[in-house]
Amino acid sequence: MARMTMIxxxxxxxxxxxxxxDNVVVFGEDVGYFGGVFRCTQGLQAKYGRTRCFDTPxxxxxxxxxxxxxxxxxxxxxxxxxxxDYMYPAYDQLTQEAARIRYRSNGDFTCPIxxxxxxxxxxxxxxxxxxxxxxxxxxxxxxxxIVPSNPYDAKGLLIAAIEDPDPVMFLEPKRLYNGPFDxxxxxxxxxxxxxxxxEVPDGHYTIPIGKAEVRRVGxxxxxxxxxxxxxxxxxxxxxxxxxxxxxDLRSLLPxxxxxxxxxxxxxxxxxxxxxxxxxxGFGAEVVALVQEHCFYHLEAPVVxxxxxxxxxxxxxxxxxxxxxxxxxxxxxxxMEA
Amino acid sequence: MVDSARxxxxxxxxxxxxxxxxxxxxxxxxxxxSVPRPGVDVASEDIRDLAYSIIRVLxxxxxxxxxxxxxxxxxxxxxxxxxxxxxxxxxARMLMAQRQGKTSFYMQHLGEEAVSCAxxxxxKKGDMNFPTYRQAGLLIADxxxxxxxxxxxxxxxxxxxxxxxxxxxxxxxxHGFFTISGNLATQYVQAVGWAMASAIKNDSRIAAAWIxxxxxxESDFHSALVFASTYKAPVILNIVNNQWAISTFQGxxxxxxxxxxxRGLGFGIPALRVDxxxxxxxxxxxxxxxxxxxxxxxxxLIEHVTYRVGAHSTSDDPSAYRPKTESEAWPLGDPVxxxxxxxxxxxxxxxxxxxxxxxxxxDEVIEAQRQAEAHGTLHAGGKPSVRDIFEGVYAEMxxxxxxxxxxxxx
Ligand SMILES: Cc1ncc(C[n+]2csc(CCOP(=O)(O)OP(=O)(O)O)c2C)c(N)n1
Numbered sequence: 001m002a003r004m005t006m007i008x009x010x011x012x013x014x015x016x017x018x019x020x021x022d023n024v025v026v027f028g029e030d031v032g033y034f035g036g037v038f039r040c041t042q043g044l045q046a047k048y049g050r051t052r053c054f055d056t057p058x059x060x061x062x063x064x065x066x067x068x069x070x071x072x073x074x075x076x077x078x079x080x081x082x083x084x085d086y087m088y089p090a091y092d093q094l095t096q097e098a099a100r101i102r103y104r105s106n107g108d109f110t111c112p113i114x115x116x117x118x119x120x121x122x123x124x125x126x127x128x129x130x131x132x133x134x135x136x137x138x139x140x141x142x143x144x145x146i147v148p149s150n151p152y153d154a155k156g157l158l159i160a161a162i163e164d165p166d167p168v169m170f171l172e173p174k175r176l177y178n179g180p181f182d183x184x185x186x187x188x189x190x191x192x193x194x195x196x197x198x199e200v201p202d203g204h205y206t207i208p209i210g211k212a213e214v215r216r217v218g219x220x221x222x223x224x225x226x227x228x229x230x231x232x233x234x235x236x237x238x239x240x241x242x243x244x245x246x247x248d249l250r251s252l253l254p255x256x257x258x259x260x261x262x263x264x265x266x267x268x269x270x271x272x273x274x275x276x277x278x279x280x281g282f283g284a285e286v287v288a289l290v291q292e293h294c295f296y297h298l299e300a301p302v303v304x305x306x307x308x309x310x311x312x313x314x315x316x317x318x319x320x321x322x323x324x325x326x327x328x329x330x331x332x333x334x335m336e337a
Numbered sequence: 338m339v340d341s342a343r344x345x346x347x348x349x350x351x352x353x354x355x356x357x358x359x360x361x362x363x364x365x366x367x368x369x370x371s372v373p374r375p376g377v378d379v380a381s382e383d384i385r386d387l388a389y390s391i392i393r394v395l396x397x398x399x400x401x402x403x404x405x406x407x408x409x410x411x412x413x414x415x416x417x418x419x420x421x422x423x424x425x426x427x428x429a430r431m432l433m434a435q436r437q438g439k440t441s442f443y444m445q446h447l448g449e450e451a452v453s454c455a456x457x458x459x460x461k462k463g464d465m466n467f468p469t470y471r472q473a474g475l476l477i478a479d480x481x482x483x484x485x486x487x488x489x490x491x492x493x494x495x496x497x498x499x500x501x502x503x504x505x506x507x508x509x510x511x512h513g514f515f516t517i518s519g520n521l522a523t524q525y526v527q528a529v530g531w532a533m534a535s536a537i538k539n540d541s542r543i544a545a546a547w548i549x550x551x552x553x554x555e556s557d558f559h560s561a562l563v564f565a566s567t568y569k570a571p572v573i574l575n576i577v578n579n580q581w582a583i584s585t586f587q588g589x590x591x592x593x594x595x596x597x598x599x600r601g602l603g604f605g606i607p608a609l610r611v612d613x614x615x616x617x618x619x620x621x622x623x624x625x626x627x628x629x630x631x632x633x634x635x636x637x638l639i640e641h642v643t644y645r646v647g648a649h650s651t652s653d654d655p656s657a658y659r660p661k662t663e664s665e666a667w668p669l670g671d672p673v674x675x676x677x678x679x680x681x682x683x684x685x686x687x688x689x690x691x692x693x694x695x696x697x698x699x700d701e702v703i704e705a706q707r708q709a710e711a712h713g714t715l716h717a718g719g720k721p722s723v724r725d726i727f728e729g730v731y732a733e734m735x736x737x738x739x740x741x742x743x744x745x746x747x
Contacts, residue, residue, distance in 0.1 A: 066527070097527070
């Protein structure tokens with residue numbers, strides 16, 4: 001077992017998958033020779049050759065469109081969109097094509113592709129390198145949507161995604177690439193090597209898609225989060241000294257409703273946290289489900305903490321996405337109600 | 338300082354509008370047999386002229402002439418004629434079925450039958466087409482059962498796609514026909530990906546991409562050309578220029594470039610224009626391109642120059658935007674009549690046999706229709722189960738869809 005950053009874990013997942021199945025191909029902008037702007041694919045071309053890991057033209061619809069064609073042929077493409085912010089030119093291919101090919105052909109053709117993309121803020125990426133577009137995918141039937149929060153999960157979930165028979169959007173919170181982040185931007189990032197979840201097996205393992213994980217057991221309030229916000233929520237619970245249960249969703253579609261319902265039925269209170277903008281964000285879906293399934297257990301209105309309904313600012317990014325302060329205030333609010 | 342005039346926007350307009358006299362005098366048509374046939378390993382820059390001319394084999398007298406002639410035997414030509422006639426008869430019946438309310442929508446191929454019927458014969462079993470909606474000839478020419486096509490059009494209980502797709506959006510992996518999308522141009526780049534996969538696996542199968550003249554304006558068309566040329570994918574990039582994109586004439590998407598084929602030249606892709614109403618020419622050019630692809634020489638772009646004689650779809654009224662007699666003025670004639678004449682000139686066909694074949698084919702289509710309608714039409718008879726709505730979104734049904742299915746009572 002080795003300590004890995006999330007970057008290394010993601011790379012290891014592709015490496016293990018490519019070694020196991022020579023139908024797995026990896027491509028995208030700068031992913032071949034150079035290994036990707038975040039180095040997630042470093043070394044794969046050298047190891048597997050130029051026809052299994054290669055650079056593409058800067059054409060996201062081309063990357064996803066060709067991946068779909070390859071999947072129809074029988075390959076298992078795992079492609080990279082350099083930043084989630086640049087998936088929009090491929091949005092048509094993802095939502096109208098990849099998502100529907102199985103359904104519209106009644107299984108005659110399928111689309112087992114994985115589309116990886118670094119998401120979220122906290123690296124001074126400004127409006128065009130910080131977006132969290134998960135809700136644009138969770139609204140699309142036929143796609144699966146995964147957001148890991150640590151290297152161990154990232155590897156196990158990415159291998160599962162590559163082996164999945166359906167198209168999977170794999171959103172990598174880039175703020176977590178090198179270490180967990182507790183939302184205190186003035187505190188240095190603790191590298192994954194000092195963290196339990198940085199421990200990642202070298203070989204093959206999978207984490208089932210559609211299963212959430214309880215990261216912190218508590219009885220006073222349930223905090224539902226995913227990606228970077230799992231760490232922010234954990235920090236907030238510590239700081240506030242609240243007996244919060246923190247659920248890491250890991251997979252947004254399909255969603256592990258049972259784990260959420262079980263927890264909220266126990267705690268009677270719920271706070272949902274994400275860094276994407278509030279309005280029509282994925283949190284709205286979680287709140288609706290909690291309302292539908294846990295109404296008679298609730299002792300306070302469910303509260304959402306999210307990014308503001310503005311584009312992602314460059315200079316004020318620490319004020320933009322939820323930190324432990326905002327999450328802490330929300331926790332206090334639901335505890336008082 | 339230069340005293341500049343006021344600017345004005347250029348908006349291309351077709352030569353004539355309804356009420357006017359159709360005029361195709363600006364369409365330059367090369368004489369049959371006059372365009373050279375280069376070796377398949379030719380460089381795109383050495384055949385630039387082929388992107389501006391039109392490859393034709395059948396002359397006015399019904400003879401096959403020039404270097405592109407001779408790619409088919411008499412037997413194959415007779416089959417070709419039959420396939421085109423079948424497609425035409427199929428269209429006529431399904432158009433009528435739509436008018437009778439048996440389905441919601443239909444799109445016909447009138448005038449364009451040669452393109453898909455002849456092209457299919459240049460491909461092999463296992464090759465994959467990524468068609469758009471006017472290539473049903475690929476299925477007919479591959480002997481896909483007409484009853485199945487009709488079941489799909491009627492969305493009945495035997496529809497292979499379980500009523501999920503608009504009529505005519507067929508899918509058949511077995512017959513090399515990728516599931517049709519209503520979103521134009523998306524399939525173009527997917528075809529390139531399929532071809533790249535075949536090359537990655539050192540396979541021998543090739544792909545063919547299909548698009549209309551209007552849809553070449555979509556960015557996916559350009560993405561496809563970039564990927565095809567970058568990786569020299571074994572793909573044939575077809576553009577069916579039938580002059581019209583619903584009410585919009587081809588000059589709107591083409592803009593300043595001389596021809597659609599010329600779009601390939603900037604990518605270093607050998608590009609040819611072919612008389613799309615000439616079964617022999619389409620086949621010969623398709624075969625040339627297929628050979629290039631199979632010999633790992635990369636993509637070929639083919640512009641099929643043809644004319645959409647019918648309406649765009651059953652929701653369209655072409656008399657509102659073009660002269661009613663425009664199709665008669667179309668200088669490349671009718672593909673069925675041209676091949677028929679050729680076969681008669683060759684002495685392997687006759688008027689009598691043609692009339693007889695027409696009757697046989699009509700019977701065949703009517704019989705298929707009878708069988709299909711026994712399984713239901715859109716609003717009457719057998720329907721796919723409501724349960725089918727929920728199946729096949731994913732390989733395995735997730736819990737939230739299962740809950741919804743149960744809520745719906747299934
Ligand atoms: C992305 C997209 N935009 C618009 C449409 C609506 N639409 C359907 S067919 C069509 C015209 C296509 O013309 P062309 O590509 O020339 O093909 P043709 O119908 O002439 O065969 C349009 C605009 C669509 N289906 N998809």
